[in-house]
Amino acid sequence: MTGKISIWISLLLFVILSLTYKQPLVEKYDTEVILFFERIRTGFFNDLFYLFTQIGSIKVLLPVAVVVSLLMVVQKQYRQAFFVMLAFWGARWTNQFLKEMFERERPSFHPLIEAGSYSFPSGHTMNSTIFLGFLFYLFIYILQIGNRYSFIWLMATIATVTLIAISRVYLGVHYLSDIIAGACAGLVVLSFIIYLYNRSARL
Numbered sequence: 529m530t531g532k533i534s535i536w537i538s539l540l541l542f543v544i545l546s547l548t549y550k551q552p553l554v555e556k557y558d559t560e561v562i563l564f565f566e567r568i569r570t571g572f573f574n575d576l577f578y579l580f581t582q583i584g585s586i587k588v589l590l591p592v593a594v595v596v597s598l599l600m601v602v603q604k605q606y607r608q609a610f611f612v613m614l615a616f617w618g619a620r621w622t623n624q625f626l627k628e629m630f631e632r633e634r635p636s637f638h639p640l641i642e643a644g645s646y647s648f649p650s651g652h653t654m655n656s657t658i659f660l661g662f663l664f665y666l667f668i669y670i671l672q673i674g675n676r677y678s679f680i681w682l683m684a685t686i687a688t689v690t691l692i693a694i695s696r697v698y699l700g701v702h703y704l705s706d707i708i709a710g711a712c713a714g715l716v717v718l719s720f721i722i723y724l725y726n727r728s729a730r731l
Contacts, residue, residue: 542712558703565698577695584652584692619658639700650710653693657714
């Protein structure tokens, strides 16, 4: 019940943000957050958040998806391999669809890196929420690998996704509303993929 409530809250928050991100009040706070991160930039933070933005990129997540899928295939866990790739590509396709729908331009203050495509919702945040979230679910609840330390793995997953999300605002390529919307949309899509996985197990 708690899980279903959180999904509905995530969906509602995403809808609210999608309708209000152009409103002056939201834009005001979005701008203030970016300017705050600009003021605290240091060499250490630049390197740290650049590292996490790379962790959330296709250059890292795609090889992880391929390796995990291949390991599943070797162990003849074909359904698990399929859903790992579905989580990876489904996240990217859904995010691209949403970006094209809203066509929000990226921040134009003082970004530390270049980023293409549109801004809303954050792709790094949404993709890592879905993909890393599904890996956590697969390994802990389905394969029961390391499930004795499930709380530690959950906190590590949440921390990684959070730092990836923060990195996008810190580096100046997303607004705060982008990453909140990305996390919310990611949780909704993740729950749907898990639902499909569990349904497929009963076929």
